[in-house]
Amino acid sequence: MTETYNDLRKRLDQGETTCSHIVAGALERAGATKDLNAFLALFNERAAARAEEIDRRVQSGTAGRLAGMTIALKDNIAVRDEQLTCGSRILTGFTSLYSATAVARLEAADAIVIGKTNMDEFAMGSSNESSYFGPAHHPMDRERVPGGSSGGSGIAVATAVTQASLGSETGGSVRQPAAFLGIVGVKPTYGRVSRYGLVAFASSLDQISPFARCVADAALVLETIAGSDPNDATSSTRPVQNYADGLDTADVHGKRIGIPSEYNIDGMHDSVVGALNEMRRRLVEAGAEVVEISLPHTKYTIPCYYVIATAEASSNLARFDGARYGYRSPNATTVEEMYEMSRSEGFGEEVKRRIMLGTFVLSSGYYDAYYRKAQQVRRLIHDDMTSAFANVDLILAPTTPTPAFKLGEKAGDPIAMYLSDIFTAATNLAGVPAISFPAGCDATTGLPIGLQFIAPHFGEAEMFAAAAWAERTLKA
Numbered sequence: 001m002t003e004t005y006n007d008l009r010k011r012l013d014q015g016e017t018t019c020s021h022i023v024a025g026a027l028e029r030a031g032a033t034k035d036l037n038a039f040l041a042l043f044n045e046r047a048a049a050r051a052e053e054i055d056r057r058v059q060s061g062t063a064g065r066l067a068g069m070t071i072a073l074k075d076n077i078a079v080r081d082e083q084l085t086c087g088s089r090i091l092t093g094f095t096s097l098y099s100a101t102a103v104a105r106l107e108a109a110d111a112i113v114i115g116k117t118n119m120d121e122f123a124m125g126s127s128n129e130s131s132y133f134g135p136a137h138h139p140m141d142r143e144r145v146p147g148g149s150s151g152g153s154g155i156a157v158a159t160a161v162t163q164a165s166l167g168s169e170t171g172g173s174v175r176q177p178a179a180f181l182g183i184v185g186v187k188p189t190y191g192r193v194s195r196y197g198l199v200a201f202a203s204s205l206d207q208i209s210p211f212a213r214c215v216a217d218a219a220l221v222l223e224t225i226a227g228s229d230p231n232d233a234t235s236s237t238r239p240v241q242n243y244a245d246g247l248d249t250a251d252v253h254g255k256r257i258g259i260p261s262e263y264n265i266d267g268m269h270d271s272v273v274g275a276l277n278e279m280r281r282r283l284v285e286a287g288a289e290v291v292e293i294s295l296p297h298t299k300y301t302i303p304c305y306y307v308i309a310t311a312e313a314s315s316n317l318a319r320f321d322g323a324r325y326g327y328r329s330p331n332a333t334t335v336e337e338m339y340e341m342s343r344s345e346g347f348g349e350e351v352k353r354r355i356m357l358g359t360f361v362l363s364s365g366y367y368d369a370y371y372r373k374a375q376q377v378r379r380l381i382h383d384d385m386t387s388a389f390a391n392v393d394l395i396l397a398p399t400t401p402t403p404a405f406k407l408g409e410k411a412g413d414p415i416a417m418y419l420s421d422i423f424t425a426a427t428n429l430a431g432v433p434a435i436s437f438p439a440g441c442d443a444t445t446g447l448p449i450g451l452q453f454i455a456p457h458f459g460e461a462e463m464f465a466a467a468a469w470a471e472r473t474l475k476a
Contacts, residue, residue, distance in 0.1 A: 002213045005069050005163055005220060012058060012068045019051035019058065019068045019112065026070045026114050029161045036137045036146075038155035040075050041083050042115040054110045064110030066224060069217075071106055072156035072165040074149075075116040076123055077208065078197035079103055086199050087119040087131040087149075090320050090327045090346030100197020101232070102166060102208045102225040109224050114162060117152025121348045122317065123168055123201045125149045126176060126420040129411055130350040137407070138180065140447060144404040147177025150211070154181045157211045164212040164221045170201050171305050172399075172424025174209040175436035179399035179450020182438045184218045184467070186210050187424075189458050190431035191236040193222070194229035202312035203234075205305075205428045215437065215468040219243035222460065241461045250465035250472075252286050257466075258293035258392035263423060269402040271442035275449045276398055279439060282473055283396070293392060295384040298426065300377050302418055305425040307361050307374035313351075314358030322346065353414065378429050385430040389456040394466055398423050399436040399450035423452070433460050435467045439474065 011017045027047065030039055047070075057063040073079060076086045078096040085091045103113065120130040128136040128151030136151040138144040139159050146155050150167025154177035157165050167174040169187040178185025186209055193208045200206060208225065212218035223244055228237045259280065283290050322328040322342025329341035347355070361370035388395060401422060410417040427434045432454060439451040451470075455463035 004214050005066070005217045008068055008163065019054045020048065022068050022070060023047045023051040023112055023114065026161055029159065030115065030156075033139065033155070033159050033161065035142070036139055036155050036159070037118055037134055038136050038152040038159070038161070039072070039115045040085060040087070040118050040133055040152070043082065043113060047112055047114045050112045054112065057110065064108065066106065066109040066111040066220070069111040069164060070162040071111050071113045072115055072117050072153055072162045073103065073113055074119050074153045074165070074167045076119060076168055076199040077103060077166055078199070079113060079116070083116060084199065085132075086123070087121045087133060088347065088351070089132045090342070092132070092327060094326050098197065100208070101194035101229045103197065105225050106221070111224075117150075117156055117165065119152055120149035121351050122199070122313070123149040123170055123173055124313070124350050124354055126172070126417050127405070127410065128152065128177070129407065130348055132348060135407060138404050141404070141445070144406050144447070145180070147180035147404065149173040151177050154178060154183060154185070154211055157181075157213055158183050160213070164210055164217055166225075167209055167211060168198055168201075169207045169209040169428060170205045170309060171428050172421040174211060175399050175424050175434060175450070175452060176420060178211060178436040180404040180448065182441070182448030182450075184212050184215055184438070185436045186218050186222055187427060187434045188222060188226065188460060189236070189433045191234050192226050192433070192458065192460070194227075194232040194235045196229055196231035200316040202309040203316065204312060205309060215435070215464060215471050216244055216247050218435070219247060219464045236458070238458055243461055243464050247464060247468035250468045252283055252288040252466055252469050255288045255394065255466065256392045257283055257288050257290045258388055258395045259290060260295045260298065260395065260397060261292050262295050262298035263397050265401060265422065267401060268398065269442070271403065271440070271449050272398045272401060275439040275451055276396070279396060279451055279470065286469070286473065290396070291392065293388050293395070295388060295426065297377065297380045297384050301381060301426045301429065302422060304374045304377045304381065305421070305429060306357070306418060307370050308378060308429070310354045310358035311362050311371050312358070314355045314362060317351070317355055320346065381426055382430040385426070385432055385456075393462060395454040397452055397454060399452045403442045403445060403447035403449060427454055432457055433463055435463050437467045437470055439470070
């Protein structure tokens with residue numbers, strides 16, 4: 001049985017454990033699972049000092065809401081005076097000068113950050129294989145991927161090293177590893193969480209997003225990090241709801257749930273189809289109305305996403321040039337060579353592929369044919385979601401078409417890798433929230449299966465309630 005943070009906090013307040021003991025255990029487990037290559041850095045001294053400080057506040061009754069909660073951070077989220085590599089050679093040795101707003105809010109609530117986690121380079125990938133520091137491994141099968149790009153953060157939670165973690169979502173990079181690892185992953189509404197301190201991949205899509213082992217913990221983390229931030233003009237001023245309240249008794253009776261007909265695709269694994277059908281049955285049994293809906297522009301999701309995301313990436317990654325910080329080629333003899341060689345040697349193959357794609361679609365002869373057209377299609381995908389939510393409260397869908405695949409299985413076929421995000425990317429394009437939750441395991445391999453609830457803009461509270469009900473009913 002997974003210990004929730006509320007259970008842990010009760011033990012902490014009753015003196016049955018201490019933050020120092022919790023942190024020591026987390027660091028010990030991180031060391032014991034080192035072969036998974038989930039962590040790129042551990043903050044041993046920093047975390048231990050924070051734990052001692054918070055223990056004093058627990059004793060005085062002044063501890064914050066998340067006292068004793070251990071957190072791991074994807075290494076594209078800034079922590080002051082700590083490394084910030086984005087899983088790339090080009091940022092090896094770089095130290096952040098400030099902390100991300102989401103990190104500052106967690107620490108203000110007395111959560112304890114214990115380290116930075118492995119990731120696909122600059123968050124570009126669906127398997128955590130493109131990291132300069134080597135791939136991360138699935139804890140249930142070392143020959144399989146944990147999912148990406150936030151694979152390391154997902155592993156930290158799945159192996160109980162930390163209570164929760166933060167990753168980033170651009171096209172499914174938290175929900176996909178959550179599904180592969182059998183944990184909860186949340187993609188909030190665009191603008192619900194400040195992006196200040198998140199290294200940009202595609203600015204109109206990126207969102208800092210939490211992992212947890214249960215829905216209640218994920219809700220608590222999101223509630224803590226959400227809200228307006230003057231450092232991020234795209235952050236929403238809309239008040240943050242109490243996502244964690246009432247989840248123990250949440251129900252779906254009377255809810256209208258839509259299942260997109262377009263998500264019944266060729267090649268979807270039988271175990272995923274089975275999990276979806278079982279959830280449909282349980283929803284109806286609980287008094288929900290389940291209806292088929294249409295998202296007619298689904299087939300354009302992946303092409304649209306990979307035009308917009310690569311275009312924004314080519315612009316955002318132009319700042320990494322070897323001139324001011326990060327990797328600089330030792331072989332360059334001229335300024336032109338410094339730029340060219342530093343970027344050629346510093347970026348990996350997948351990042352260079354996406355920079356070139358993005359530069360191409362933004363070039364003068366092709367801008368209208370590709371980038372402008374993709375933005376128009378994005379509006380159609382957004383409108384599909386808006387129309388659907390005029391008739392249903394939530395959308396139920398698979399998170400991924402298959403369980404975790406093997407290391408190297410899709411590495412040589414970028415298109416096959418990109419299609420791993422077929423069920424997740426549309427929510428990023430539309431800016432709506434979604435939550436992936438465990439929905440059983442494949443009977444043959446024992447690997448986890450994930451399903452997701454998608455909600456209308458700022459519908460996180462209803463989304464968490466449905467996921468909490470699903471979590472509870474699947475355990476019954």
